[in-house]
Structures are given as structure tokens and as C-alpha cells.
Amino acid sequence: MKYFIITGTSRGIGESIAEQLMAPDHHLFCISREKNMRLLQQSSSITYLAFDLNQVDQIEALMEQIFQSIDKSHAEGIYLINNASMIAPVAFIDTAEAMEITRNIQVNLLAPILLSASFIKHTKHGAMDKRIVNISSASARNHLPGMSLYSAAKAGLDVFSQCVGLEQNSAQAPVGIVSIWPGMIDTELQREARTQDKAVFPSADVFDSVKESGMLTTPEDTARQIITFLFKKDFEHGEVVDIYDYSKLTEQR
Ligand SMILES: NC(=O)c1ccc[n+]([C@@H]2O[C@H](COP(=O)([O-])OP(=O)(O)OC[C@H]3O[C@@H](n4cnc5c(N)ncnc54)[C@H](OP(=O)(O)O)[C@@H]3O)[C@@H](O)[C@H]2O)c1
Structure with a gap:
């Protein structure tokens, strides 16, 4: 059995990731404030945890609850x-x-950091495949006035993935960790x-023109790319990986 803990599954990329990961030998733990009834x-094979990631002091207990229902010996x-944002x-x-x-x-x-820390604590002695994918953003590098918090948080998440990657290099049974920049995707976050x-x-115009010129990818295509990445043999542990298809930009020129 393979177990997946996915945050932000009520819509957008997270919903598509969960949908595409559904399989007879997969069990999903889905986390968002609103339960996705669809x-x-x-x-x-879904355990849905309606949880607000702002409750950072409850994250350890949430992970405890999740790991109590994982049979580690057969995993x-x-x-x-970490997709919610x-x-x-x-x-x-x-x-x-x-x-x-x-x-x-x-x-x-903070929530992805706490979830990752707890994930590593709970899995550190296991010989099974163990991986963390942090969904970050090119906003970590491309800065716009008005988006300082989102950009700072994503840049922090990237550095966190890189540092924990170094830590895990010396672990006995290392957990793989990466940050992924998924590109520009037609979701509620973009609409907002x-x-x-x-x-x-003022930069709302930039997002408008991205939509107008057809540069947005679908959540389904992005989820497919993220899942391919998740299972990759040469998982780019400790790296920040940009998976956006830049040929889309060239097509517009
Ligand atoms: N869309 C893009 O163009 C784009 C570009 C670069 C990176 N990304 C990244 O891709 C990831 C997914 O984004 P998306 O575009 O799919 O966004 P989205 O459609 O807005 O979905 C965000 C998800 O996060 C959950 N969430 C938000 N606040 C939460 C909270 N307090 N507690 C628990 N869950 C919470 C939401 O669920 P509830 O509201 O039900 O809680 C929702 O399921 C994010 O990490 C985002 O930064 C997106």
C-alpha cells in the first residue's frame, strides 16, 4: 500500500492530484478546510480531514492521527x-x-514546515519510499509589488527544502524532499x-494578460506532471525544480 498526505484538495491542483492518485493500492489523506465531497x-480509500492549516499548534496532533492509521510495516x-496555499x-x-x-x-x-518535520519524525526508521513535495512558485524569484508575503513564503519554502535535503543526505533512511514551481495554472488562486x-x-494586469494570452495550464495537466515527478527514479532530492512548459511562452511570441 502507498499512502499520500495531500494538503489543499478542495479545489485546483490539489483536487486534481488527489483524483489522479486514486488507485486500489493507494490510500489518500486529504486536508483542506472544506471537505471535497466530489x-x-x-x-x-480517502480519509478526509477538514482542517484549517492556520491552527499550527494542532498540526502535530493531526499528523499523529494520520500516522495512527498507517500500517508502516506494510507500507x-x-x-x-504540501500544496495548500x-x-x-x-x-x-x-x-x-x-x-x-x-x-x-x-x-x-509554517504549516508545510511543521508537516514536513512531523512527517520525517514519523517515517525516519522506515525502509519504505518516503518523499516530500513542496509546491512552491516562481514567485519565489519573480517579485511583484503587493505579493511580498506570498513570494517570501515560497522563497522560504525553497530554502527549507534545500536545507532539509542536505540534512537527509546523512540520514540512515533518508526522506526525499523537493520544491516544485508548477507554472501558471487556471485556478482560483490565479483568478484572485x-x-x-x-x-x-497594479500587477493584476500581468495576471490578466497571462490568462488572455492562453498561457495558463490546466490543473489536470499540472497534477499529471507533479505525480510523474513524485515517482521519478532520479527524484531531484534537495532541489528546486521548475516544471513549467516554457514553450507556451514561445508560442505566444
Ligand atoms: N495557480 C497558479 O498559477 C500557481 C502558480 C504557482 C504556484 N502555485 C501553487 O500551487 C499550489 C496550489 O494552488 P492552486 O492554484 O490550486 O490554489 P487554489 O485553487 O486556490 O487552492 C488552494 C487550496 O489550498 C487550500 N487552503 C487554503 N488555505 C487553507 C487553510 N487555511 N487550511 C487548509 N487548506 C487551505 C484550499 O482549501 P480550503 O479553502 O477548502 O481550505 C484549496 O484546496 C499552491 O501551493 C500555489 O502556491 C499555483
């Missing part, structure tokens, strides 16, 4: 996909509320970026 109707592989507040930092700032960093950076008030977030 996924639950499709498979009996062929255990995988964590939020873009808000899209605003110049001096106009953001302290609570909004805290939430962004908690969901985008392009529909911001342009007076507050």
Missing part, C-alpha cells in the same frame, strides 16, 4: 504533498493587517490575483 464520492511508500493579502505591506500577514505565513510556510483592485495591486 473526491469522497469517487473513492472509499511500500509514504508521501507528503493562499495569496491574500495582495497588498503593499504597510496596508496589510497583522492578522492577515500572520495567516499568509502560517499557511504558506487578476481580479484584485488595480489601484491596490
Whole structure:
């Protein structure tokens, strides 16, 4: 049996990843605030945990609950996909509320760090295949005014993946870890970026033109690429990997 812990499965890329990972010998632990009933109707091998990743002090208990239902002695592989994310507040930092700032960093950076730390603790003695995929973003490198928190969190996640990658190199039974930049995908997160008030977030235009010029990929295609990556033999452990198909950009020129 292979076990998958996936965050952010109520819509977008996370929903597609969960959908495509459904298989008789796979068990999925899906995490988001809203339960995805469509996924639950499709498979009996899903444990759905309606959980707000802002509750960072409850993450250890959440992982404890998950690992209590994993039969480690018969597990062929255990995988964590940190996919959940939020873009808000899209605003110049001096106009953001302290609570909004805290939430962004908690969901985008602290929660995946805590989930990864707990995942490694729970799996460190197991001989099964163990991998963490952190879904990051090219926003870690490409900076726009109004997106400082999202970019800082993703850059932090990339550095975290790289450092933990180094740590795991000396582990007896290492956990593989990577950060993936998935590209530009037609999801709610993109819609939120392009529909911001342009007076507050002038770069909304950039997101508008990306949509208009057909440069967005589908969540299904992106999920397929991420899953291919997850099972790759030469998993690029400790790396930040950009999987966007840049030929899409060339086609537009
Ligand atoms: N779309 C893009 O163009 C793009 C580009 C680069 C990187 N990415 C990355 O790809 C990943 C998926 O993004 P997406 O575009 O699919 O976004 P999305 O459609 O907005 O979905 C975000 C998911 O995260 C969950 N989530 C948000 N806040 C949460 C919280 N407090 N607790 C638990 N779950 C929470 C949401 O579920 P609930 O609301 O039900 O909690 C939802 O399932 C993210 O890491 C994003 O940064 C996306």
C-alpha cells in the first residue's frame, strides 16, 4: 500500500492530484478546510480531514492521527504533498493587517514546515519510499509589488527544502524532499490575483494578460506532471525544480 498526505484538495491542483492518485493500492489523506465531497464520492480509500492549516499548534496532533492509521510495516511508500496555499493579502505591506500577514505565513510556510518535520519524525526508521513535495512558485524569484508575503513564503519554502535535503543526505533512511514551481495554472488562486483592485495591486494586469494570452495550464495537466515527478527514479532530492512548459511562452511570441 502507498499512502499520500495531500494538503489543499478542495479545489485546483490539489483536487486534481488527489483524483489522479486514486488507485486500489493507494490510500489518500486529504486536508483542506472544506471537505471535497466530489473526491469522497469517487473513492472509499480517502480519509478526509477538514482542517484549517492556520491552527499550527494542532498540526502535530493531526499528523499523529494520520500516522495512527498507517500500517508502516506494510507500507511500500509514504508521501507528503504540501500544496495548500493562499495569496491574500495582495497588498503593499504597510496596508496589510497583522492578522492577515500572520495567516499568509502560517499557511504558506509554517504549516508545510511543521508537516514536513512531523512527517520525517514519523517515517525516519522506515525502509519504505518516503518523499516530500513542496509546491512552491516562481514567485519565489519573480517579485511583484503587493505579493511580498506570498513570494517570501515560497522563497522560504525553497530554502527549507534545500536545507532539509542536505540534512537527509546523512540520514540512515533518508526522506526525499523537493520544491516544485508548477507554472501558471487556471485556478482560483490565479483568478484572485487578476481580479484584485488595480489601484491596490497594479500587477493584476500581468495576471490578466497571462490568462488572455492562453498561457495558463490546466490543473489536470499540472497534477499529471507533479505525480510523474513524485515517482521519478532520479527524484531531484534537495532541489528546486521548475516544471513549467516554457514553450507556451514561445508560442505566444
Ligand atoms: N495557480 C497558479 O498559477 C500557481 C502558480 C504557482 C504556484 N502555485 C501553487 O500551487 C499550489 C496550489 O494552488 P492552486 O492554484 O490550486 O490554489 P487554489 O485553487 O486556490 O487552492 C488552494 C487550496 O489550498 C487550500 N487552503 C487554503 N488555505 C487553507 C487553510 N487555511 N487550511 C487548509 N487548506 C487551505 C484550499 O482549501 P480550503 O479553502 O477548502 O481550505 C484549496 O484546496 C499552491 O501551493 C500555489 O502556491 C499555483
